[in-house]
Amino acid sequence: MFSKVFVANRGEIACRVIRACRTLGVQSVLGFHEVDRASLGVRLADFSYPLQTAPGESPRAAYLDIEQIVEAARKSGCQAVHPGYGFLSERAEFSEACRQAGLTFIGPEPECITRLGDKNQAREVMKSAGLPLVPGSDGPCESLEQALEIATGMGYPVLIKAAGGGGGRGMRRAYSEEELKVGFEQAKREALASFGNDSVYLEKYIARPRHIEIQILADNHGNVIHLGERECSVQRRFQKMLEEAPSPFLDEKTRQAMGTAAVEGARAAGYRGVGTFEFLVDENKNFYFLEVNTRLQVEHPVTEEVTGVDLVCEQLWVANGEKLRLSQDDIVCRGWSIECRITCEDPDLNFTPAVGQVRGLRLPAGPGVRVDTHLYEGYKVPNDFDSMLAKLIVTGSDREATIGRALGALGEFELAGFPTSIPFHRWLLQHPRFAAGDFSTHFLEEEFQGLPDDGTQDLDLLTVAAVVKHQNTPRPSLNGQSANWARSSRLSGLRT
Numbered sequence: 001m002f003s004k005v006f007v008a009n010r011g012e013i014a015c016r017v018i019r020a021c022r023t024l025g026v027q028s029v030l031g032f033h034e035v036d037r038a039s040l041g042v043r044l045a046d047f048s049y050p051l052q053t054a055p056g057e058s059p060r061a062a063y064l065d066i067e068q069i070v071e072a073a074r075k076s077g078c079q080a081v082h083p084g085y086g087f088l089s090e091r092a093e094f095s096e097a098c099r100q101a102g103l104t105f106i107g108p109e110p111e112c113i114t115r116l117g118d119k120n121q122a123r124e125v126m127k128s129a130g131l132p133l134v135p136g137s138d139g140p141c142e143s144l145e146q147a148l149e150i151a152t153g154m155g156y157p158v159l160i161k162a163a164g165g166g167g168g169r170g171m172r173r174a175y176s177e178e179e180l181k182v183g184f185e186q187a188k189r190e191a192l193a194s195f196g197n198d199s200v201y202l203e204k205y206i207a208r209p210r211h212i213e214i215q216i217l218a219d220n221h222g223n224v225i226h227l228g229e230r231e232c233s234v235q236r237r238f239q240k241m242l243e244e245a246p247s248p249f250l251d252e253k254t255r256q257a258m259g260t261a262a263v264e265g266a267r268a269a270g271y272r273g274v275g276t277f278e279f280l281v282d283e284n285k286n287f288y289f290l291e292v293n294t295r296l297q298v299e300h301p302v303t304e305e306v307t308g309v310d311l312v313c314e315q316l317w318v319a320n321g322e323k324l325r326l327s328q329d330d331i332v333c334r335g336w337s338i339e340c341r342i343t344c345e346d347p348d349l350n351f352t353p354a355v356g357q358v359r360g361l362r363l364p365a366g367p368g369v370r371v372d373t374h375l376y377e378g379y380k381v382p383n384d385f386d387s388m389l390a391k392l393i394v395t396g397s398d399r400e401a402t403i404g405r406a407l408g409a410l411g412e413f414e415l416a417g418f419p420t421s422i423p424f425h426r427w428l429l430q431h432p433r434f435a436a437g438d439f440s441t442h443f444l445e446e447e448f449q450g451l452p453d454d455g456t457q458d459l460d461l462l463t464v465a466a467v468v469k470h471q472n473t474p475r476p477s478l479n480g481q482s483a484n485w486a487r488s489s490r491l492s493g494l495r496t
Ligand code: ADP
Pocket: 011, 085, 086, 087, 166, 167, 168, 239, 240, 293, 296, 297, 298, 299, 386, 387, 388
């Protein structure tokens, strides 16, 4: 095994990777920008390495600087680099630069990332591997005329998608020829500005689909397995808010078929490491390949919880050239797991992000409760990065029990200093349609019009936290959640 791994990321995922290294007796070196000097990752890592940016440059640039990171990894004596998610994780040039420098990139080969990173190329590979695709253009749409012709052929609505898009960005719906005319050039311009690549293509806009994805794991010796599915249909603006495993929608036959399709797709692409095959599933349980994410996914913990497999350790083993120690038959999913993405966004203000200092923090605990976060009390959250600050992962014997447990954990979760998505998740988990598993990717559009006003959401968190601190009395809830929880559990009749 490697003796030292460079962690080229920050936030909760840096902590997650550092902990996996520790589990395997591997030392970790975390690259960090000055704004992250006081971060938990820097405290947890065995070593840390400052990354510089030019004056006036965003701190993000430090985590995107391939040359500097590779140099730092070499200088600090690492043999491998873990890219986490986001930042450089899906950049073929980064995988290539690591290889050139004699470092193992913990992820697929650059050729494979290139093949799958362009959504058009990925569609081609998967089509020849026999996977069903979302109907769409074969290859990029070069001109508006071509786009109009294809759209007329398959019928509206269509989705204009950036070949290099990601993170829910670079997509535009068109319900008519007029909308396509307006949207096409705009989409190309946006794609160029956001992804440095103006290539766009068309897909049929599937009505009321579910987003269900398959986790795969592959070694360097031709072994590929899958670890079941995750349901990620609760989305806002094409971005996931809550994920669960398994999916409440799939039957065993569809589950098997999707797993087999993902494994075949991974073989066709020459895949190595962990990866995710994303699919849309329509109301009749037809599934369509969407894209491959060639990295660890934000929502990987729900799979870990139901399979008992540590995906980051698996990543390290296969990157080290070892053969998979698990066969497909070893993968047995037990129970149910739900992840809530806790962001510093105000659900009542259209999810406007707002950060500050963590004035009070009490993380939920108890059976089946896991929190992946880099927060600690007193931590000043820099506002240069993603708004996701914690993941609450709750596991139970079945879906109903897990929802109850998750509501309990959200009620216990005290985070003062800025607004968070915690109240949103409490609303979501109590929604009858969520409880019934009756939702699609349009669920929030259809159902969420802001939080119900029950008078407990408006407490001034800072004031309450300050008072609580000074009084040094047994702490009441910092943000009224406990009172809220008692009330809501009565309302929904859930067991407490
Ligand atoms: P995933 O595909 O892992 O489920 P998303 O689809 O929400 O997660 O995010 C896709 C991309 O968005 C990630 O690869 C990353 O570029 C970015 N992203 C999402 N969340 C974060 C985060 N907390 N920190 C940094 N980047 C993020």
